[in-house]
Amino acid sequence: NAGVTQTPKFQVLKTGQSMTLQCAQDMNHNSMYWYRQDPGMGLRLIYYSASEGTTDKGEVPNGYNVSRLNKREFSLRLESAAPSQTSVYFCASSPQGQETQYFGPGTRLLVL
Amino acid sequence: GENVEQHPSTLSVQEGDSAVIKCTYSDSASNYFPWYKQELGKRPQLIIDIRSNVGEKKDQRIAVTLNKTAKHFSLHITETQPEDSAVYFCAVQDSNYQLIWGAGTKLIIKP
Numbered sequence: 001n002a003g004v005t006q007t008p009k010f011q012v013l014k015t016g017q018s019m020t021l022q023c024a025q026d027m028n029h030n031s032m033y034w035y036r037q038d039p040g041m042g043l044r045l046i047y048y049s050a051s052e053g054t055t056d057k058g059e060v061p062n063g064y065n066v067s068r069l070n071k072r073e074f075s076l077r078l079e080s081a082a083p084s085q086t087s088v089y090f091c092a093s094s095p096q097g098q099e100t101q102y103f104g105p106g107t108r109l110l111v112l
Numbered sequence: 113g114e115n116v117e118q119h120p121s122t123l124s125v126q127e128g129d130s131a132v133i134k135c136t137y138s139d140s141a142s143n144y145f146p147w148y149k150q151e152l153g154k155r156p157q158l159i160i161d162i163r164s165n166v167g168e169k170k171d172q173r174i175a176v177t178l179n180k181t182a183k184h185f186s187l188h189i190t191e192t193q194p195e196d197s198a199v200y201f202c203a204v205q206d207s208n209y210q211l212i213w214g215a216g217t218k219l220i221i222k223p
Contacts, residue, residue, distance in 0.1 A: 042118075042201055042213035043156070050209075058210070090155060099144045099205050103155040
């Protein structure tokens with residue numbers, strides 16, 4: 001099993017550009033999450049999907065959209081990137097009814 | 113909503129000594145408390161967790177204690193080794209079954 005995978009690993013954007021971060025898991029997990037991690041701070045939840053077909057806002061959803069494409073894939077879209085969105089983005093998944101979250105390797109995003 | 117505070121932000125200990133990191137939370141209904149370790153440039157990984165029906169859990173050199181009355185829980189690492197150097201995060205499951213995270217503790221093991 002590859003676990004949770006994310007693409008790309010690193011991306012540089014100019015202000016106003018758009019992009020989609022991809023996440024996939026092969027553990028048959030129902031729940032998936034997108035976090036951002038800024039230096040010296042903990043993880044902040046952007047969006048989550050408790051099950052296929054549902055998505056909900058987390059703590060910091062402004063400027064982002066998500067799509068739960070199927071049970072395996074959960075993408076995060078930045079429609080118009082801003083320098084404040086420079087961060088490391090982690091995708092995570094968990095089995096339904098269990099709290100343990102398994103993380104992907106992260107995507108480092110730099111917005112100039 | 114749930115609020116999680118983690119202390120200290122940085123902890124430096126001599127190799128072989130013990131390290132203790134503490135987290136406090138606000139919602140007395142919370143009942144799941146995991147600890148994650150994040151090495152530099154890597155993903156967070158679960159190292160130990162505890163549920164509200166127990167007061168302590170051990171896994172080799174790592175232990176977690178929970179005081180539900182005082183609403184705090186702590187990570188204890190004994191006989192620290194260089195590979196323990198990392199950032200440690202506590203988290204608390206809130207009423208929506210989401211994890212609320214502490215800000216992290218950078219643990220430095222001095223040789």
